[in-house]
Amino acid sequence: MRHNQPVTPETKATHIQQLETASQALATHDTARDALATALHNAIINASHDGMGPGEIARHVTYDRNHIGRIRQAAGITHRKP
Numbered sequence: 001m002r003h004n005q006p007v008t009p010e011t012k013a014t015h016i017q018q019l020e021t022a023s024q025a026l027a028t029h030d031t032a033r034d035a036l037a038t039a040l041h042n043a044i045i046n047a048s049h050d051g052m053g054p055g056e057i058a059r060h061v062t063y064d065r066n067h068i069g070r071i072r073q074a075a076g077i078t079h080r081k082p
Helices: 009-049 054-058 065-074
Strands: none
Touching: 009 054, 009 065, 054 065
């Protein structure tokens, strides 16, 4: 590893480009992830409105039924027993 060595303008420019590229990629990833999570939450809410319970939904998604319950609660969907 190099420590305390002078950084050339070319090396600094390369580092800056790498930092900016990585930062932009992360921001894009976060935006895409948020959109995908919103789509999944909407699908959970729609399935819940049509009568599917948290356990049944959980068998088809990567969330457990407790998290699905929190999504349902935030959407104002109360637990209904048939």
